[in-house]
Amino acid sequence: MLDWESIFATRSSRMRASEIRELLKLLDRPDIISFAGGIPDPALFPDAEFKAAYADIFSGPSVGAALQYSVSEGYLPLREWLVGEMAKIGIPCEAENILITSGSQQALDYLGKLFLSPNDTALVTWPTYLGALQAFNAYEPNYDQLTPGGNRTPAAYQETAAKGGGRVKFAYLSADFSNPTGETVTRTQREALIDMADEMDIAIIEDGAYQSLRFNGDAIPPILALEIARKGAINETRTIYSGSFSKTLAPGLRVGFVVAAMPVIRKLVLMKQAADLHSSTINQMAICHVAERGFDQQVDKIRSVYSQRRDAMLKALETHMPDGVSWTRPEGGMFVWLTLPVGMEGAALLAKSLVTAKVAFVPGKAFFADGSGANTLRVSFSCANETMIEEGISRLANLIRGEILAKVA
Structure with missing residues (x-):
């Protein structure tokens, strides 16, 4: 054998x-x-809405495009709709700052591949989203405990990473109603994390899968929004926002997205081309139909x-x-x-x-x-x-x- x-x-x-x-x-x-x-x-x-969306696609002139290969960046009308949604939460950007992925899980895999060499360190909360650990594990990192606003200094993180044979590459966290704890990172903690990332020259990966599901309390701007407010434009930021339609519209269509500075998006597009060319075009179109009509x-x-x-x-x-x-x-x-x-x-x-x-x-x-x-x-x-x-x-x-x-x- x-x-x-x-x-x-x-x-x-x-x-x-x-x-x-x-x-x-x-x-x-x-x-x-x-x-x-x-x-x-x-x-x-919203099954009735999806039924109507697919019916419209198949009965209209765009059916050929829906069943054809498409661009790796994603369906442009969906990205343009996301531009408007991002603006509502304080993240002004352009369609070029958005990549459509096959669920946010694919985004985490791509980001692990993009940043992590063997023995590099990923900062994650204790506990953290299990799917993120699974995505990052394939790239053979070390992990260190991220405590937003805590007592660990950038120098301490960097020293530990060096002892492990690499360097700190990013901090990953879910800032709103995190999986698994349901807890939310405070605004003060978010600001402190930006300070730390700037000092260490690392990326921040902000998992926004549950950002829309606030039931009570005052909304806190996403980390990316806070960083844009500081630095003036998304292309000057180091925060990478990962989002998804799985928790709001339907997980089975596997449509997620990344919002980030252009240098990051350009690299992720190359990964997309090498992995699956593009996410399902017809599913992106259906998501766009339903989102535009009643998100x-x-x-x-x-x-x-x-x-x-x-x-x-x-x-x-x-x-x-x-x-x-x-x-x-x-x-x-x-x-x-x-x-x-x-x-x-x-x-x-x-x-x-x-x-x-x-x-x-x-x-x-x-x-x-x-x-x-x-x-x-x-x-x-x-x-x-x-x-x-x-x-x-x-x-x-x-x-x-x-x-x-x-x-x-």
Whole structure:
């Protein structure tokens, strides 16, 4: 038999299966209440609007272009629509500053490829988005803990990176309602991060996947918007904004985008040409049709539903969780992050929960680049109604209470 492992590239050893993707399979089990998938509720998809959009495309003169090869940068009308949307959140730019990608996950892969040589350092939060770690891992980086506005100095980061055999290349974070914690980076922390990146001469990768899903509280300008306000123009900035239509319109079409200075976009276009030539033209056109005709109304709809589910989950946690368990209180997004008593492991708890409580969640350890965080877990409220949330959190709380009592005994 051929020894495949001996001829795989060394980077393949850092590729790991996604615990979340595996847990999504549980969504089809009727006996499981799942808080595992950080996915939008399909009942809220604008399916009628997409049906009309595809019908218009196939019945109109643009059908040939929709089914043909296209430019790597992306469908121009969609990029022009995004220019207007970016302006609304304080990011003035041109269509040339935008690249359409096959979901924001492809953007993260490209950015890892663009910046990371083996042993370079990526600064990421502890915890951070698991998909970002998976994307970056292939390029064999080291990781260091990003603490926006914290006590670590640029010199300390650079010294640690040098000891690891490379240099710091970027700081990655989700600034609004992050996956997995649901927490938001303050304006002061965002400003401090720009200061640090300027001093270290590194990029900032701002993951804006949940930026539209604010339920309450005052909106904070994106990091890219703050940097443009300082420096006068997007082409003078070092922040790279990654966005997606997956959480607002539909994830199955795989349409994301990057907004950045022209030198970055030019390099990403070359990667796009080498990887898949361009994202699906017809899907970009359909996204554009639906976005132009009702993006704000769609966002208002999902905000209304998700905010009610967020409130139901926070209420259920307050009602049922035993002492010793704490959780975040997000102002938007899809997630709540729980911290269990020290010594209790989320992975072991999940194994018991699937058998006894019949509740699924994501153990938190997978979100930590250093393998810590064993006593944490992520629950998502996006696909569970209020009845499921009340019942599921009650069952989970009872299981946790029993584990706490067993340790005391």
